Amino acid sequence: MAWRRRTVSREHFTQxxxxxxxxxxVEVNPSAAALVWRVAAAKGEAAAAYNLGMMYAQGxxxxANRERARYxxxxxxxxxxxxxxxxxxxPR
Incomplete structure (x- = not known):
């Protein structure tokens, strides 16, 4: 049986x-949420970058990390x- 890599659609990843x-x-898991927001933000999704920035701003x-939040x-x-x-x- 050959391994095939599955891709997750953008819509499913957002969900x-x-x-x-x-x-x-699922159980609330802010750390896991931050991880998947980071992956999407790194791929250029503005909404993900916003949510990740807010997570850093609010800890x-x-x-909590102001520099990363601002980034x-x-x-x-x-x-x-x-x-x-x-x-x-x-704050700067």
């Missing part, structure tokens, strides 16, 4: 992130008004 973050159908699922929010900012507003509130 996984939301389920982990909200605890719908949810990750250690991810700045990546999301050109595409997301919420990220632009949040970026102004995170």
């Amino acid at each position: 996984l992130r939301l389920l982990l973050a909200r605890g719908q159908g 949810i699922g990750v250690a 991810w929010l700045s990546i999301a900012a050109p595409h997301n008004a919420g990220a632009r507003a949040a970026l102004q509130k995170v």
